[in-house]
Amino acid sequence: EGRNFLPLCLCLHCLQSVGIGAYIAQWPEKIILRPGHSLTISCYQNYSNLAYMFWYQQPPRNGLKLIVSSSTWSHNSYEDGYSEAKFEVTRQNTDYSLMTIKNVTAQDAATYFCAANDRTVGTKLTVIGENDEIIPPAVAIFSPSKQEIQQKSKATLVCLASGFYPDHLTLVWRVNGVKRTEGVGTDESSTQNGSTYSLTSRLRMPAWEWFNPLNRFECVANFFQNGTTASINKFIHGDAGE
Template sequence: MIILFLQITFYTILVSGSSLSDKVKQTPAHMYNKPEEQVNINCSHSIQNYDRILWYKQVNKQLQFLGYFLGYVNYEDGKPEPGVNVTMEGSASKDQICTLIIKEVDLNSSAVYFCAASREKPYTEPAYFGQGTKLTVLETGRTPTSPTVKVLPPSKKECRNQKDTNQRKKTLVCVASGFYPDHVSVEWKVGGEKITKGVATDNAALRNQTTYSITSRLRVPAEEWFNPNNEFTCIVKFYNGNHNEPFYGKIQGEKGMFISEGDGMTREKYLKATQRLKLSYGVFIAKSCVYGAFVVFLVWKLQGKHNK
């Protein structure tokens, strides 16, 4: 029996990305609960002849097998693993609901729970994951706290020495902080349109004493940043206990001129160069005025001598 479970688990991990995984549904996607409360997680599938639901708990990317629920004609039964403190009820048949029940949760119950649909026989049939349910058991006295979102502009020094204009990039950084617990997702929009290219978001939120923070980076061509008409928006979706609530951080593109010649000149260098030219021009005008005044003085003196 142990070998059977290992084989099923292997197939579950192997094919979880298949399109048939779309036929396995889990609800809800997020849950907050207080200690000692009961938690119910539902799973259903629409795969013909599949009659087994497997349940897993994922902590720190490690899967723990919780047990399975088997259902076919005149037989429905749950088989939890020893010591896991869960039960299962419902049905594993197509278009039916199988429920994982955790009667009294504690802080160690916080995890992502997965169901997977499989087939009792033959054992070689693959299994397919659901989308997962993230459960957080709230610490004593804690309530969900929303994030603060801020978008930081690119560094002035970034891409300064990059001579290939096609490779010049600017990196914006979105920082979401002060939230609890860590049920968040991050996305970017440029000019109101969602963008995924050039986006790199932390794999998980970082715990800072009592709250969490997460960062996301967006790399864009420098000419996009040096366009004041472009608005860069970071959207952090936070599960508030009822639904995913969006929080926004925004920043406008910088006013200025993007130099596209292949001489490695950046906007900063361009501004310095123009300032030097203005200063030189001012000195030239001042010298010209002094020289002109001197010439006028000489002419006046010569005319005075001639009249005498």
């Protein structure tokens, strides 16, 4: 029987989009809420001459929908199906815009984007049941296949995080304690298996790197737990060979 957790709210880091002379940031990046609570998303841009800012909603597996346009000289302009009663937008000055989503329901689960000019950043909102339990993942690392090593002189490690809920989870590879991005391929989204989720990431490397028992390959799963970020680490050492 699921325990009744307090609402979870976490800002992993501010999303940023940077161009020549332009900067836009939005926070939090991800958040989990119980029904009935409210969420305020902050957006900052340094284009002082941009009068318009826009807020968009992208429900899962759907396209972007414009919620509201805000300008520095007129009232907010809401699209059909959206209203200030639900999505309250304030423009503190030219640089800052805040959107508060009131009394969230499961239908509000989506990614919300702030846009100024042609740059956008987003916030992913997940709404979970009042009594749903946060379930941490089980993490496992699988060794490379001998066939791949023999035929391609490459070695691919597979990291599987499974049995977690909700689907806010990231996988990171570290080699000898240093984050590795080259040769990494992670599924774009989690796979739902009944009431829980799974996510897979692969690390491909030259065979010679795998055949070094001093090398330590680590998969780190970052997820939400009681309002903060928690991590589960699994590691495997290179193969000494025959």
